[in-house]
Amino acid sequence: MNAEMLLEAIGDIDGWAIRAANEDQKKSKKWVGWTAIAASLGAAAILCAVFLPRHQEDIPSDALREDTIGSMEELTELYGGTLLAENLADAGADISAIRLTRREDTDISDTSGWDTLAFTANLDGDPVTMSCAFNTPEDIALPGEPTQVAEYNGVEVYLFIEEFTEWDEKYKYTCEAIFSYEGVRYDMSFRLREPDELYDFLDMVMDISHNDSSSDISSIKPFDTVLGFEDYHVTMEQVAPWTIVWHFWVEMDGEERCVAETFGDEHSFGAYSVDLDGDGVPELITNNEFGDGACKVYVYKNAGGEIMKGTVSRKYYEDELGFDMTVGAAMTAEEHYDAEANEFVVTNYGMEEEKTVTFTGLEHFIFDPFEHSESN
Amino acid sequence: MTDKEIVDLYWSRSDDAIKETQTKYGKYCYSVAFRVLNDPDDTEEVVNDVYLGAWNSLPPHKPAELSTYLAKLTRYLAIKKWQKARAQKRGGGEIALTLEELGDCIPSGQDPEGEVEAGELGQAVRGFVAALPSNERNLFVCRYWYFKSIDQICRQYGFSEGKVKSLLQRTRTKLKKYLIKEGFIHEC
Numbered sequence: 001m002n003a004e005m006l007l008e009a010i011g012d013i014d015g016w017a018i019r020a021a022n023e024d025q026k027k028s029k030k031w032v033g034w035t036a037i038a039a040s041l042g043a044a045a046i047l048c049a050v051f052l053p054r055h056q057e058d059i060p061s062d063a064l065r066e067d068t069i070g071s072m073e074e075l076t077e078l079y080g081g082t083l084l085a086e087n088l089a090d091a092g093a094d095i096s097a098i099r100l101t102r103r104e105d106t107d108i109s110d111t112s113g114w115d116t117l118a119f120t121a122n123l124d125g126d127p128v129t130m131s132c133a134f135n136t137p138e139d140i141a142l143p144g145e146p147t148q149v150a151e152y153n154g155v156e157v158y159l160f161i162e163e164f165t166e167w168d169e170k171y172k173y174t175c176e177a178i179f180s181y182e183g184v185r186y187d188m189s190f191r192l193r194e195p196d197e198l199y200d201f202l203d204m205v206m207d208i209s210h211n212d213s214s215s216d217i218s219s220i221k222p223f224d225t226v227l228g229f230e231d232y233h234v235t236m237e238q239v240a241p242w243t244i245v246w247h248f249w250v251e252m253d254g255e256e257r258c259v260a261e262t263f264g265d266e267h268s269f270g271a272y273s274v275d276l277d278g279d280g281v282p283e284l285i286t287n288n289e290f291g292d293g294a295c296k297v298y299v300y301k302n303a304g305g306e307i308m309k310g311t312v313s314r315k316y317y318e319d320e321l322g323f324d325m326t327v328g329a330a331m332t333a334e335e336h337y338d339a340e341a342n343e344f345v346v347t348n349y350g351m352e353e354e355k356t357v358t359f360t361g362l363e364h365f366i367f368d369p370f371e372h373s374e375s376n
Numbered sequence: 377m378t379d380k381e382i383v384d385l386y387w388s389r390s391d392d393a394i395k396e397t398q399t400k401y402g403k404y405c406y407s408v409a410f411r412v413l414n415d416p417d418d419t420e421e422v423v424n425d426v427y428l429g430a431w432n433s434l435p436p437h438k439p440a441e442l443s444t445y446l447a448k449l450t451r452y453l454a455i456k457k458w459q460k461a462r463a464q465k466r467g468g469g470e471i472a473l474t475l476e477e478l479g480d481c482i483p484s485g486q487d488p489e490g491e492v493e494a495g496e497l498g499q500a501v502r503g504f505v506a507a508l509p510s511n512e513r514n515l516f517v518c519r520y521w522y523f524k525s526i527d528q529i530c531r532q533y534g535f536s537e538g539k540v541k542s543l544l545q546r547t548r549t550k551l552k553k554y555l556i557k558e559g560f561i562h563e564c
Contacts, residue, residue, distance in 0.1 A: 001482060001497075001560060001561055002482060003475045003476075003478040003479045003481070003482055004459075004475060005497065006478050006481060006482070006497070006501070006555075007455070007471070007474065007475060007478055007520065008455065008498075009497040009498045009500075009501045010501055010505075010520045010521055011448065011451055011452060011455070011498070011521070012498030012499070012501060012502050013501065013502050013505045013506070013517065013521060014502060014505070014506055015441055015444035015445075015448070017505055017506065017513060017517055018444055018447060018448075018517060018521060018522075019441070019443070019444060020510070020513070020514060020517075021513070021514040021515075021517035021518050021521065021522065022522070064509065066550060068557075096558075097554075097557065097558075099507060101509055115509060116507070116509055118506075118507025118508075119507075120500075120503040120504075120507070127499045127502075127503060129502070129503040129506045129507055131506060131507045147440045160440075160441075161440055162439060162440055162441055162444065162445075187506070189502070189503075189506045
């Protein structure tokens with residue numbers, strides 16, 4: 001082995017570490033925002049609570065020393081509490097190194113002097129690293145904008161998922177998970193062949209079993225009511241790489257029912273609660289993005305207890321706008337709801353002349369009863 | 377334009393993809409490549425190769441962080457270019473100095489051409505870097521990933537030259553111990 005091989009290997013470090021080093025110079029000015037998902041939920045109350053400064057280390061690096069801890073048993077004896085690394089070990093991970101960075105002027109048994117505990121592990125042949133930072137502020141400093149935020153038993157987990165560059169044949173994605181649990185900031189890094197492996201891994205480390213679907217990853221309340229229901233919750237489900245479906249659940253007739261859904265990529269949550277027909281019960285308007293980028297609007301409506309789903313009528317497109325809606329036609333009616341202007345915007349692509357029209361209200365929608373079908 | 381919009385342009389095979397990449401990340405890619413090559417012509421060539429590489433790889437790739445994707449591609453191509461230039465006895469920027477420094481991590485007596493599985497070494501180094509305290513990690517990445525000069529790092533962090541050099545030295549010593557422990561090199 002030579003230095004050049006080492007230099008090339010350094011090229012393989014995680015994207016978040018590369019970003020963090022590049023961004024660190026701006027840290028006195030820059031505040032780190034949350035995910036685009038949270039941002040698009042439009043909940044100012046959520047956002048103002050979570051704009052966080054980057055964490056400044058309290059202990060200078062030159063006051064620290066490093067020790068190697070021989071085993072998980074030794075660690076448990078020293079730390080005296082529960083660290084989630086135990087779940088890794090219980091799941092059969094081979095923990096090859098436990099490195100403790102602590103204040104040089106304290107004894108190793110004095111956990112108040114512990115700064116970082118780093119685990120290098122191998123789980124069924126896959127590399128995993130876990131870093132536990134102690135004495136950190138409750139606010140979690142993030143190295144950038146997360147791609148997703150998951151919630152496990154009240155613990156918010158910030159996920160940074162990247163698709164690998166072409167020179168890794170075994171894994172398609174790399175994932176960084178950052179969260180705070182019982183006063184310890186966890187920073188886990190692992191690789192994935194398929195995106196769904198992410199949730200299996202988090203289930204294992206967080207030691208939490210989901211009731212029905214391992215891919216429900218978040219619960220959020222963006223509106224006061226959904227279709228008139230105050231008691232509701234939203235779940236996120238990843239149904240394909242980069243495709244998320246958000247489900248809106250309420251209790252109806254004693255059972256939990258999904259009354260609306262919206263889909264798009266991980267950045268594109270687009271649902272709005274607006275009373276369009278003036279009946280006092282707001283409709284749920286959703287902008288949905290297909291895998292090829294095409295967008296379509298669905299409007300959900302509570303019609304006296306029956307949940308209806310509306311789409312823009314083909315008749316409106318064909319008769320009034322002259323759009324060619326023949327199946328297989330090159331034309332695409334690109335639809336979206338502009339919340340600021342409270343109007344629907346439709347652009348026809350593929351016709352000789354591109355044309356955009358706007359309309360308000362529900363006049364051009366056709367409604368049918370909504371039946372939720374399980375996607376997994 | 378957002379990263380996602382630029383990636384969408386690649387996916388729709390729009391000529392604007394490269395133009396938008398150049399506008400948003402051209403300087404960034406240039407600076408990453410220039411630190412390796414220290415030659416404007418070679419750097420320009422690498423940056424153009426990066427655009428071509430992005431055009432050829434998006435799709436099938438759809439990176440969530442376009443900047444990191446481009447930076448990794450740039451570093452990889454710049455090192456390849458540097459290796460080629462070195463064989464022709466020309467060029468060489470900060471990379472030559474960083475290589476000397478990284479030589480500290482390899483005790484004498486190692487077989488310089490000794491077989492190391494690149495993926496395993498990459499994985500080990502990745503684990504090592506991820507677990508470093510943030511100050512040390514950022515300095516290490518600035519120096520050995522971005523190939524920033526000691527002077528640039530001092531200005532970036534407001535540290536003295538002595539402190540930067542001492543922290544980097546400390547991290548290299550840790551890395552050496554780690555590589556020995558993981559069996560990539562042996563102690564002499």
